[in-house]
Amino acid sequence: MSSIIPVDLLSYATNPGYLSTLATTNISNPTTISLLAYDPSFTSVIGANATARQLYSLDYEAFHEAGVYNHATNKLYVTSNWAGDLNNPINVTIIDLAPTADYSLSSTRYASLAEANGATSYFPPGTQTNSSFPPNILYCDEGDFTSPSALISVNPATNISTPILTSFLGRNFSSLNDVRQHPETGDLWFTDADYGFFQSFRPESTIPKQVYRFSPSTGAIAVVATDFSQPNGLEFSPDLKTLYVSDTGAQEFSQNLTRPATLYAFDIINNTRLTNRRTFAYADSGFPDGVHCDTEGNVWAGCGDGVHIWNPEGTLLGKIWTGVVANNFAFLPGKVMVFTNKQLWIVENVVARGREVCKDFGVC
């Protein structure tokens, strides 16, 4: 258990080792999670009574990306990390959120997914009028040496899967990384990076690293942003006026922290185009990977030592500090689940509400 610890930025300004005076962890067996306030407003964002604890520490990397809730099954779906073995592909860790289930875990593999990474809850065209909750989960499948990288829709209640997009007008993607569905247009906005090649399960890329917009009802596709090292997480602001895209170029074959570990912001015009690219934030630890906004417009990203939280002006408000890489996390009603590969952590009594919690959980 831990509660909020204030960070004295003036002390930090002249003491590079300041953080270690506040928080320590056993990196080979991390057990510590701390809520660090870099700005006084962090307490009202996370909630004065928020507490954090570890739920699991496993012997394999079960908790890596996605973290998408499905209402019909009342379960959260998390993709595991690449284990360096084409014979042991990425699978899906299922966390049961039923009150009596005590976050029990199971694991599955969908034959239609080669190597899944990021994902989003997904209304296929026309279903928004028929179903209250997104029936499907749309995965970014990074592909492998035989399957192209693709967007694949899975209904977790039936396990029926449907390919939604398997190329850019015939050109192979590299390794689709993360995806969001625009809540008004139903369009899918997604990123494509080189990680399947860096991790030796994809051929060398044949297309630039870009952000795309795809209409699943018409098939129309467009590139909306380019000039990244490695575009990775992406997220809409709650007013749908801004798109945030993380660039994790600091990690390619190996890590080089002179390359980007940066969140960029763009203005969204007419729900279709991007303009006014600007630097939103830079992570002091690792790189911003999975990104989600809360309903107040604060931007949360999984980084090298936990989840970092910035306000819409790009001021770092605080961290959910784990001391190890948090690739992603998920907002639940009143809670945040943090994924650090082998560990699963939970923050409870959280005031902030995820942008998509109302849509996905029906808790508004």
Ligand SMILES: *[C@@H]1O[C@H](CO)[C@@H](O)[C@H](O)[C@H]1NC(C)=O
């Ligand atoms: C750190 O974790 C390792 C592996 O579980 C354990 O052997 C060691 O005793 C721990 N060290 C401390 C200081 O807790």
Ligand SMILES: *[C@@H]1O[C@H](CO)[C@@H](O)[C@H](O)[C@H]1NC(C)=O
């Ligand atoms: C924190 O808990 C106290 C005592 O139960 C309560 O009075 C207060 O309203 C809570 N604050 C928040 C932000 O939930």
Ligand SMILES: *[C@@H]1O[C@H](CO)[C@@H](O)[C@H](O)[C@H]1NC(C)=O
């Ligand atoms: C898939 O899940 C099982 C646990 O059920 C695990 O042992 C295995 O290593 C997993 N594969 C990967 C790539 O994590």
Ligand SMILES: *[C@@H]1O[C@H](CO)[C@@H](O)[C@H](O)[C@H]1NC(C)=O
């Ligand atoms: C929505 O419901 C209507 C009326 O029941 C049905 O005709 C239609 O096929 C449904 N659409 C989808 C996409 O399920």
Ligand SMILES: *[C@@H]1O[C@H](CO)[C@@H](O)[C@H](O)[C@H]1NC(C)=O
């Ligand atoms: C696209 O990828 C598929 C599957 O990996 C492969 O069979 C095909 O040759 C690739 N196409 C091009 C144009 O490289």
Ligand SMILES: *[C@@H]1O[C@H](CO)[C@@H](O)[C@H](O)[C@H]1NC(C)=O
């Ligand atoms: C879908 O897959 C999950 C996980 O393997 C399994 O528990 C469930 O029974 C399957 N559902 C159906 C309808 O096959």
Ligand SMILES: *[C@@H]1O[C@H](CO)[C@@H](O)[C@H](O)[C@H]1NC(C)=O
């Ligand atoms: C890191 O990247 C920079 C810029 O690309 C390059 O100049 C530098 O040599 C790299 N450092 C290492 C250790 O590879």
Ligand SMILES: *[C@@H]1O[C@H](CO)[C@@H](O)[C@H](O)[C@H]1NC(C)=O
């Ligand atoms: C806005 O986007 C729609 C398609 O979604 C298009 O028909 C319309 O021309 C666009 N308007 C402007 C001003 O770009």
